[in-house]
Amino acid sequence: MAYIDLNSDVGESFGNWTMGDDAAVLTSVSSANIACGFHAGDPSTIAQTCREAVASGVTIGAHVAYRDLAGFGRRFLDCSPTELADDVLYQIGALEAIARAAGGTVAYVKPHGALYNTIVTHEVHAQAVVDAVGAFGGDLPLLLLPGSVALTAAERAGLRGVAEAFADRAYNPDGTLVSRREAGAVLHDESEVAANMVRLATEGVIIARDGSILNTSAESICLHGDTAGAVSMAAAVRRELEAAGVGIRSFV
Template identity: 80%
Template sequence: MPAPAHIDLNSDVGEAFGSWTMGDDAAMFRSVSSASIACGFHAGDPSTMAETCREAVAAGVTIGAHVAYRDLAGFGRRFLDCSPRELADDVLYQMGALEAVARAAGGAVRYVKPHGALYTTIVHHEEHARAVVDAVRAFGGDLPLLLLPGSVALERARAAGLRAVAEAFADRAYRSDGTLVPRREPGAVLHDEHAVAERMVRLASRGTLLARDGTEIRIDAASICVHGDSPGAVAMAAAVRAALTAAGVEIRAFA
């Protein structure tokens, strides 16, 4: 299978809150093509959101809304047993808030990516998947949704007429069923930038990755995520970009 002509690199950014800092977003923007910006529910605050949007616009990086359960204390990594209506309202609220500061920075929200527990929950949770899709439809603008391949949410988005974009994770280990190894388990997060870069070249050239148990799994992804809050994230993003470019793959935003 030949390498694709291009692929997107995205990173979850804007995850500081008040005087608490997280990651080096400006440095990440030298490598990625899309920025999934926290919208204040798992991380981020108005000033952080605005500054991250300004930096993304200046770097020519596409802005996406990184929406989450309302869980600042848990960094959005805990399931919230809310009603579908409440979740849809929360997601719509986050998108609207980011769109306002993005416009002020000379940009706009171009896609939506759920975060953390919300992202993994809607792999299987029908009602919450439908709530996220409903919120994106209500917002309008035909925004794409960035989701895990094979997820219920991806199927629901396509059925609703939305563009559903499949994503792979550079710095996360996979189970043999194509889902992510939970962060609470050892080895869930990958830190060797050279090994990760080689994995992403394999993904781009073959469309496959090796799961934690050695199983070869197929992942048809149009975007690769490098988490901005991981130690060594800047170096890892640079290594992934360099390896893909050397393999003849252009880094280009999908939205």
């Protein structure tokens, strides 16, 4: 039987600001990218999300970001590699402490937003992220975009690089994600998204927005928890994958 991981960005509420329905999303996914407080999430939100992930049997990952709470981590920060590595290490450590208190542990790392997209090509920041994960120890896998320099840097450092695909995002012909500043960057049609992910899991291809075919060996599929209709979309993707004979389980 073929298997694939479903991951989602969760724990992104902050104070009185609620983002997504984490508990509901966690019923459909196998891995949870939990915000670590730098782009979103406060300690109580993070702790509650860890408890919900443990209760649901979902693997916990550190969703690390640039220190950009005001911009939701979607702005590039021209920080030094030392500062970035320290920030990433701090985030992993903070989440590990909270996860342990909830009966879980951090099992992988996934960069968020601008950091994720930057280290597709930015070798210095990519190496800083890899250095931070290495400094934390435990040989944590890194969840990254296929073809990114960060994926190469992780593997060069002896860390496992895990390639992922995005269910609800449009792709450029070069395999990068369409910028959120452009119309059509986020997909909302459940049937289209589910069909795309079944094609990915069974044929290893994604259709770019211009109709070109992108070959990929993604081990995980990301379903954003903060988009409209996220709960229903996550359930639909899981349902259609299982109907096509693809099992859902964490890559860790």
